[in-house]
Amino acid sequence: MQTAARARDDIADLERADAAQSRLEAIDADLAEQIARKTAELTAKAEGRRVKERRVAGAAYAAVRARGPALRDIARKSGIAESVIRECIDAAEAAAAEPAAKLAGKTQAAGADLSAPPAAEAPGDAGGPPTLSAASS
Helix, strand or coil: CHHHHHHHHHHHHHHHHHHHHHHHHHHHHHHHHHHHHHHHHHHHHHHHHHHHHHHHHHHHHHHHHHCCCCHHHHHHHHCCCHHHHHHHHHHHHHHHHHHHHHHHHHHHHHCCCCCCCCCCCCCCCCCCCCCHHHHHC
């Protein structure tokens, strides 16, 4: 009898251990998922901040370059690689071009032609003020 009771107890304990082990694995999987999600979120935020700072630096480098020094001289004075300075300037210039491109895209999408004068309404059209020719007839 003792061996049968011992075997039952062993089975019960092993089942509890197996259930606990499954929960441990689920905890580890959940932790890994949370870490991956948080890492992706932080990476995206950091990339946004990098883009912003790259544009700010690029605008500053462009301002220095506009005053005359060559990129090589700016790189030497700042201790930053010329290629990095060039990338920053390109990012700043691209950011400056974005609003104009977006505006152009919106006006084209709407079918508006900002260069053409507004179409003249025919005299006496409803919705507009009466014109002299409409009032005199």
